[in-house]
Amino acid sequence: MNFISVILSFIKDKKYLKLLALTTSIIGLGTFMYRYLEGWEWIDCLYFSVVTLTTVGYGDIAPTTSAGKMFTIFYIVLGLGIILNFIEIIHLHYEEQKNNETN
Numbered sequence: 714m715n716f717i718s719v720i721l722s723f724i725k726d727k728k729y730l731k732l733l734a735l736t737t738s739i740i741g742l743g744t745f746m747y748r749y750l751e752g753w754e755w756i757d758c759l760y761f762s763v764v765t766l767t768t769v770g771y772g773d774i775a776p777t778t779s780a781g782k783m784f785t786i787f788y789i790v791l792g793l794g795i796i797l798n799f800i801e802i803i804h805l806h807y808e809e810q811k812n813n814e815t816n
Contacts, residue, residue, distance in 0.1 A: 719807045729802065736799040739792045740766070746788070750781040765789060766796040 723729050743762030747753055753761070753774070761774055765788065776782045 719803075719810050722810060723803060723806050726806075729806070732799055732802055735795055739795050743788050743792065746784050747776070747781065750778055750784055751776055762788075766792045767800075768793070 724733065740759070740762050743765070744755065744758040747758040747761055748755060751758075757774060764771055765785065776785050
């Protein structure tokens with residue numbers, strides 16, 4: 714079972730759609746807020762949102778305004794649990810699909 718088929722089966726399963734919508738919303742929130750607060754390009758806002766919430770933190774860009782820094786604190790506290798839960802659920806779904814395939 715390849716990763717693409719797992720993702721497609723994940724998207725088709727209605728019980729995961731709320732989590733997918735929540736994850737997309739939290740990344741979207743960060744993207745829009747960084748655009749508004751920092752004035753970055755859209756791709757930089759999306760990139761920073763994903764890098765921040767996945768705790769990668771390359772450090773190549775960072776908020777420079779006080780409002781951007783305060784939002785980042787809020788964003789990490791709010792979004793980190795959501796993103797980690799999303800990653801865990803995808804992993805569990807993958808394991809479930811793999812077990813179903815071998816049985």
